[in-house]
Amino acid sequence: MKVFDLHCPLDHVFEGWFGSEADFCNQMEKGLVQCPMCGSQQLRKGLSAPRLNFGAQAPARASTAPVAAGAAPPAHATSAEDRSKQQALQAAWLQASREIAQKSEDVGERFADEALRMHKGEEPQRPIRGQATPRQAMELLQEGVPVMPLALPQGSKETLQ
């Protein structure tokens, strides 16, 4: 799995997940990758980090993490260089996550199956979200299915504390 920090012309930074460098190029060519905040497809790839940052922003209570497919990837503030900028990014990202939650269908633990069926054209493309294990997410990425971590604000579905 490749994790890239992507930068748009307005200096929004977010994290993109791809099965490989080739997947990244392929999805960029098809215009499938865009800034979650301004929709720009003019993305620069920042330094990549070979890491699996799965559900890092959500309480690690279960072996599954919230994920989404067919929706805009969540923003990820990567540096603490400018705190107010980061807060603005986080606010924008929380809003984006809420929009994904509203617009996507919660398929729960069927996420991996549903995402794969959509990818194979067995079901119509639609934004879905649900639960997947890191292993399932890896398998989807290897199939070329765009999957992204969805650190939904827990408050949108359940209470945090």
Ligand SMILES: [Zn+2]
């Ligand atoms: Zn942007």
